[in-house]
Amino acid sequence: MIITNQIIGDFIQTRQTTEEICAPLTQEDYVVQPTIDVSPPKWHLGHTTWFFEEFVLKKFHPDYTEYNPQFSYIFNSYYESMGDRILRTDRGNLTRPSVEEVYRYRDYVTNHLSEFLDDHLTDEIAGLITIGIHHEKQHQELLFTDIKYILGNNPLLPKYSETFEENTIEKQKSKWLKIPEGIYEIGHVTTDFCFDNELGKHKVFLHNYKISNKLITNEEYIEFIRDGGYNNFNFWHAEGWDWVKNNNIYAPLYWHEINGEWYQYTFKGLKPVELQAPVTHVSYYEAFAYAEWRGHRLPTEFEWEVAQEFFDWGKRWEWTESSYLPYPYYKKISGALGEYNGKFMVNQKVLRGGSVVTSKNHTRYTYRNFFHPHLRWQFTGIRLAKR
């Protein structure tokens, strides 16, 4: 019963938090998709609801009446198992269902599910609810980053909030942590929730290495810019160099040079770049180039996981040198949820840590985030390593 209460409590809390994130939005902010990777907030609200409806209510609730049978077409993200769905590029054209309607849909599903759970919480269902909660927490983070992109690319540069501080400063002195060579255990071990890609526990051999206790700051990054880092192919992957040239990249995302000074769009609007804060909104290509320029490198995800207890992580996702690949004992979950992680394990880089907009209790030291190397709209930072 306690577990029941807790999971229902978590569920309701999560649903609520999602809506609180959207509270500062105008109705129009909910609708648009300024680039393929950014989904409309309305879509996130509907999709996280569809997830619970599709994977729990429709499967387990005997008397459940679907809210609207057309919504599956609209709010399915990428589950081939779940039938046809709208083209990803068309998400930003959906003026209907309206924001109000989507909130009604949310309430409908939240209420039906809460009620249902009171009496029917089997282990299987609890497992699905837990996944659904964590799934929604992932979308909470995406809501933050997508909202930032929507507002930060508007010529009016509107604020999201007067108070949301995204810059945090690491005050400790910078130093190299030395980690001795040896066999280390990697992967999730407790009975707490984790995603399938963190399982199962396994061993890796690491050679001696050093890893910085701090992230690279804006001040350090500006040195790279000043030194012509964006104009010297030597620091870049061939594909990174093409990306720089084709997209006229010359600074992190959201940076503006105004009268020789660097400004950065933040949730609080346009602000001077805070020199002591960790640099963020850089692509893997930029992270790699920065490390090359410094004569160092990015850590692997294993080096990160082993050393993480010595640094205060969680304010910036950290690009690693590791590609997103299955662990030796990786097994896809069966059924549609098997599409959650495994099918993305190609052409992406692993990020470790968490960010200022990661939901509470969502990340952990074994968590494997992943993005394509050119993407910058997440809060992504740089930690260096070396032999």
Added chain:
Amino acid sequence: MIITNQIIGDFIQTRQTTEEICAPLTQEDYVVQPTIDVSPPKWHLGHTTWFFEEFVLKKFHPDYTEYNPQFSYIFNSYYESMGDRILRTDRGNLTRPSVEEVYRYRDYVTNHLSEFLDDHLTDEIAGLITIGIHHEKQHQELLFTDIKYILGNNPLLPKYSETFEENTIEKQKSKWLKIPEGIYEIGHVTTDFCFDNELGKHKVFLHNYKISNKLITNEEYIEFIRDGGYNNFNFWHAEGWDWVKNNNIYAPLYWHEINGEWYQYTFKGLKPVELQAPVTHVSYYEAFAYAEWRGHRLPTEFEWEVAQEFFDWGKRWEWTESSYLPYPYYKKISGALGEYNGKFMVNQKVLRGGSVVTSKNHTRYTYRNFFHPHLRWQFTGIRLAKR
């Protein structure tokens, strides 16, 4: 004074009508741009306002304070003379200014301008106001067609209105009107308003021709479909055939085949195709192919203008065989408004007539509408001619 009153009345009436067209929209409907040619309704509202602000208030009102200096960047459509502007493809990403803000902007400009006109209506200003009114009427039509596109491409196929009837039936018996060869005068002649592309009056020689007194109906068009018209290259231009193949075109825009019956999305939602109504939402390529299939042809814009008094036009824009080119005495207006028409006189076809969503008193028999040959989101129909 009477003229003053009338022009101010027209101005206020036009501003109001624009807003009435948007009345059935949800706030979200105002924002999106599902295809490059369709602008967000909010943008139309702002752009027509910017036009008056930019070309009248800022030029002639000595004490006018611009509503928001950033709006010029946002609401300029294509006037190179007026400085930088947002990429056309980014119009649908503008969640701000909000719908309310844009309405406030409208009110601000409408009120300032009405007041200003009371005392300052010179001939020059009256001319600009008149252009501005006709400009806004063009956008009223675009509002209708863009709204139809936004709703008609939504998987929920929502209605715009319970009552707006877009299908009109021509009840007369179909016959060929015979027009004798001779020299005819073409172009605008009265002192009423017209666009620069309708001037100046000039002569063309026409050989004997016949022109239908009626538009092609849906029933006639379905025959073309049934006869494999979309599968037989012989009826098509090479570029039309490529367009058909590359876009899987098999029927007019908004048509759906459901269980062997043809349905059409209309302002009133999805309805069975009305057989006796004129076919609409066809491209020039389709209009041409249909005419070829029938062994006839489309009329030139001159043949249309000469014969127009014998048919009841105005419910569908009619594709002509004429390319959009300057008349022999064409002169661009000087200044930024010279960009209104002339710079589009390449690669487009002339349409004549008007449509069910053309604003009252906006079109006339010398009016030259123009679109690229593949476009279908306007209410476009087919009239045949032959020798």
Added chain:
Amino acid sequence: MIITNQIIGDFIQTRQTTEEICAPLTQEDYVVQPTIDVSPPKWHLGHTTWFFEEFVLKKFHPDYTEYNPQFSYIFNSYYESMGDRILRTDRGNLTRPSVEEVYRYRDYVTNHLSEFLDDHLTDEIAGLITIGIHHEKQHQELLFTDIKYILGNNPLLPKYSETFEENTIEKQKSKWLKIPEGIYEIGHVTTDFCFDNELGKHKVFLHNYKISNKLITNEEYIEFIRDGGYNNFNFWHAEGWDWVKNNNIYAPLYWHEINGEWYQYTFKGLKPVELQAPVTHVSYYEAFAYAEWRGHRLPTEFEWEVAQEFFDWGKRWEWTESSYLPYPYYKKISGALGEYNGKFMVNQKVLRGGSVVTSKNHTRYTYRNFFHPHLRWQFTGIRLAKR
């Protein structure tokens, strides 16, 4: 019999001339397709041969054995009636059949056809042979322009010939010819060969106009460049301006600015631009912009045809303001050859005259050449008109 001899003579002469044009090529020059509009010389050699094989030998010669049944797939250009064909973009990947093989194919068809014609020259066949000859003459011109493109875009800028002079100078003094208003007859009237698009004779009314007796020279065009013509949107169509910006256009095709002087790649290699020669290799967009800058305009094709007897045309194709459209009495030929002209009558501009690389006896004053407005690899020039 005389006619027979003459047509066979013409046929053999034409086949030979085609091969003479290719004589200076290396074997490699025959193969490539550096841009979609430029076909490999080898392909021209095969395609003109296929034309005779397909439309005459296979249809009329009872014992004819096709040279190679796969060649139809390779050498059909755009005749949908003639079955599947290789993608246009793949023409430049065809290393086989080899150049030698294609010449053998030419000989095979030339010989079989010559022999066959000795005894079987009906009127129908004579008509087809005549079309085939004129078709091959069109490809002779394309061979010149395609070879120029292949060599002129090679970083080594190799010569085609030591002696082929493409620049011709019009020595007469420049003046405006005044043509009085009236009804004029347009179109082909003699019994000589012409293409279907030049038929049938018809009347147009022309208002008074003036037309220059000379083409615009390089010297005059350099003035336009110096005056910032390529940087001022006012002179350009909207689509022309986009074309300039997207392709970094700043001078005619084949022009190079070296140490502040203009050079031009010619058949004789890189040479200083000859100031008194007519400008060439300009697009319609550039021709139009130049005319705008001068405050004049391009003539229509009718104005050109009426005035042509007063100027010495034939060294440069001349862009007209006319779109390529059917004449009032236009009828497509029946059968596959109906695809020759009619299906291209959209989105193209008419050019009149002829060029230094047009085959002898190929053009005439009613000849209607046509290209898309952005194309420049033909020898295209500018003649001005005004009211």
Added chain:
Amino acid sequence: MIITNQIIGDFIQTRQTTEEICAPLTQEDYVVQPTIDVSPPKWHLGHTTWFFEEFVLKKFHPDYTEYNPQFSYIFNSYYESMGDRILRTDRGNLTRPSVEEVYRYRDYVTNHLSEFLDDHLTDEIAGLITIGIHHEKQHQELLFTDIKYILGNNPLLPKYSETFEENTIEKQKSKWLKIPEGIYEIGHVTTDFCFDNELGKHKVFLHNYKISNKLITNEEYIEFIRDGGYNNFNFWHAEGWDWVKNNNIYAPLYWHEINGEWYQYTFKGLKPVELQAPVTHVSYYEAFAYAEWRGHRLPTEFEWEVAQEFFDWGKRWEWTESSYLPYPYYKKISGALGEYNGKFMVNQKVLRGGSVVTSKNHTRYTYRNFFHPHLRWQFTGIRLAKR
């Protein structure tokens, strides 16, 4: 002196072998580039020559006269350090220099270098010659695969050779090799030549695994096709599935289904698929999907390297699950040759082994080949692993 003789011998032998590979080509076969990844044979001939000229002759030979200063622009592949170069997509438009000229260029450089080496073979130069030889051997393999692509995509499907047998059959019985868990050493250890990406020796921990002693055969792969492997998203990465859908992939490259039987284009022309031969010309996406369908997986490059002594590899490059990443002690060579490997270490998969067209003495068990996951024109096969 012996070393000198041997390296000069190797050099001359390598230069000769390259030319022997091209012997069966027609002159036209040397020129084209039917897809971006396939370079014209002529370009390979020139590029491998440029490599020796640029990195040895121009640097170390005091009296050397460059063959043609423009060739660096044409034959530089991707060395940013070496200045401007022709766009990769334009390689197939280079009709000049001619094939003969490129062979003259080869002779010139080969002769000057042989002569020079007689007296000046320092260790540094020997190192560069050795890299140049291995570089040319890599291009020998590319010559084979590029030639196959050029001929195999020609509608005439010409043979490269009457005798070159690309299918080899592994006769041993298929079985799972069991490899015990433990720490293994990876990387190149001898003093023989290797590329920088194989250095330096380091340790990895491997868990118990099983790896097949044989490659997957065509017969086994046909089972996958028959079972609908290309139609079931479950087996594919999301990006692999998009690739299948967007490119209509339904079988390995070069396969043709004719009357229900599978045929394969080979160097000897079109042949029935040899059932017992290893499948080849599959992408990583296909290799992965096949493994998924079988319920197994691909080995990592480390699992492969550890187990390789137990199987007879070298007839097909084998896709591994490993991404192409730097080894723990990886260091880029300094200078322009630092661009050889490191800058490609993103978004590519490692292949191990070698193929029927890999040059003699070129590959070794530590050799790391790499390609993007969608590419198929190399001889790529599938080996399975499992826990």
